[in-house]
Each structure stands twice: as C-alpha cells, then as structure tokens.
Amino acid sequence: MPRPEPAPLAALLLASLLAAGAAALGALLGGRRHAVAGRVLGWAGASAAGMMLGVGYASLTAGLASAPLAALLGAAAGVCVVRLLDGASPDAGGDRDAAAASAFHSAAEGVAIGAAAAFDARFGLFLVVTFAVHNVSEGALLGASLTAAGRSPRAAAGLALAARTAQPALAVATLLLARAVPAALPWLLGASFGALLYLIVAELLPQGYRQAGRTGIAVVFSVAAGVVALLGGRAQ
Numbered sequence: 722m723p724r725p726e727p728a729p730l731a732a733l734l735l736a737s738l739l740a741a742g743a744a745a746l747g748a749l750l751g752g753r754r755h756a757v758a759g760r761v762l763g764w765a766g767a768s769a770a771g772m773m774l775g776v777g778y779a780s781l782t783a784g785l786a787s788a789p790l791a792a793l794l795g796a797a798a799g800v801c802v803v804r805l806l807d808g809a810s811p812d813a814g815g816d817r818d819a820a821a822a823s824a825f826h827s828a829a830e831g832v833a834i835g836a837a838a839a840f841d842a843r844f845g846l847f848l849v850v851t852f853a854v855h856n857v858s859e860g861a862l863l864g865a866s867l868t869a870a871g872r873s874p875r876a877a878a879g880l881a882l883a884a885r886t887a888q889p890a891l892a893v894a895t896l897l898l899a900r901a902v903p904a905a906l907p908w909l910l911g912a913s914f915g916a917l918l919y920l921i922v923a924e925l926l927p928q929g930y931r932q933a934g935r936t937g938i939a940v941v942f943s944v945a946a947g948v949v950a951l952l953g954g955r956a957q
C-alpha cells in the first residue's frame with residue numbers, strides 16, 4: 722500500500738468548490754416539486770445521511786489507526802462542539818434559517834473533507850466525490866423547502882450554493898491546520914465522525930422519517946452507509 726500523502730491545497734480547493742456546486746443542481750431539481758416529491762425527498766435525505774455515516778466511519782478508522790485515544794477523544798469532542806453550536810443557533814423556521822442550518826451543517830462536512838485530505842490525497846478525493854453526490858441530495862431538500870417558502874428555483878439554487886461554500890472554506894482551513902499542527906490530525910479525523918454522527922441523528926433522520934416512513938428511510942440509509950464505508954476503507 723502506498724504511503725499516505727496529503728492533498729495539495731489548490732487541488733482540494735478546486736475539487737471541493739466543484740462539489741459544493743452540486744448543491745445548486747440539487748436545489749434546482751428539488752425546486753420542481755410534484756406529487757411523489759415528499760417520499761423521494763425523504764429517500765434523498767436518507768441516502769445523504771447514509772453517505773455521511775459511511776464517510777465518518779472511514780475517517781474514524783483512519784484516525785484510530787494512527788492515534789486511537791486522540792481519535793476517540795476527538796469523536797466525543799466533535800459531538801459536543803456541534804451540539805453546543807447547534808443549541809446556540811436559532812431554531813430553523815424561515816428560509817433564512819434553513820440556509821443558515823445548511824451552512825452550519827456544511828461547515829462540519831468541510832472539516833471532514835479537510836482532515837481526510839490532510840491524511841491522504843486519495844482519501845480526500847474520495848470524500849470530495851462522496852460529498853458531491855451527497856450535496857445533490859441535500860441541495861434538493863433545501864431547494865424544496867425554499868421554493869415551498871416562496872423562493873424562485875433559481876434563487877433557491879443560489880442560496881443552496883452559497884450555504885455549501887462553507888464546505889470548501891472549512892476544508893481548506895482544516896488542511897492548513899493539520900499541516901501546521903500534525904498532532905491535531907487524529908483529533909480532526911475523530912471529530913469529523915462525531916460531528917457527522919450528531920447531524921445525522923439530530924437533523925437528517927427525523928426529517929426523513931416524517932417524509933418517507935421509518936422502514937424506507939432505514940433501508941436507504943443503511944445501504945448508502947454500507948456502500949460508502951466499504952469504498953472509503955478501500956480508498957485509504
């Protein structure tokens with residue numbers, strides 16, 4: 722197996738910006754609602770959540786392999802930090818809040834992308850590609866809620882894209898941090914898992930259950946998580 726090598730900063734920035742752009746595409750699709758949209762959106766959310774769990778699992782595994790205690794403590798810290806920040810933000814209600822929640826969520830994912838890219842370029846690329854697909858699903862959810870609140874599909878796509886720019890911004894910041902302080906990397910890999918897990922349980926799954934029922938959500942979520950965890954393990 723080749724030695725892990727961190728991703729170049731410019732490549733990470735470009736790739737994660739492209740992945741963020743996928744959210745606009747999703748928002749345009751989600752903005753065109755029709756009769757089955759509720760259930761389809763629930764499945765889209767469940768697959769997005771499953772991809773997050775798969776990615777988080779792969780990140781935690783990478784962290785555990787280099788420094789087990791730091792990765793585990795990082796995972797606990799990730800849950801606590803996201804819980805604290807989530808609790809401090811106003812409750813989602815209006816469309817501005819939905820976009821702000823999406824930006825907050827994307828920031829946590831940006832940390833995961835940056836930590837993976839600092840660990841190894843190939844693993845970082847795997848996360849960027851997974852999150853590009855994931856951004857289409859989550860962009861669709863945001864697009865549907867923004868257009869339901871009266872926004873035009875184009876405005877919804879613009880807002881979805883703006884909210885997702887937190888991903889490349891935090892990815893680059895995390896890569897720079899891990900370069901400056903290499904001992905922080907297992908913490909960041911662990912924290913990625915904790916943060917993603919919190920968002921899945923607190924945010925995505927409850928929303929999915931309301932839209933598509935528990936069985937459908939459980940099946941789509943598990944399959945997406947399993948496939949991504951398997952591919953993520955191979956990409957390390």
Ligand SMILES: [Zn+2]
Nearest residue numbers: 773826830859
């Ligand atoms: Zn997400």
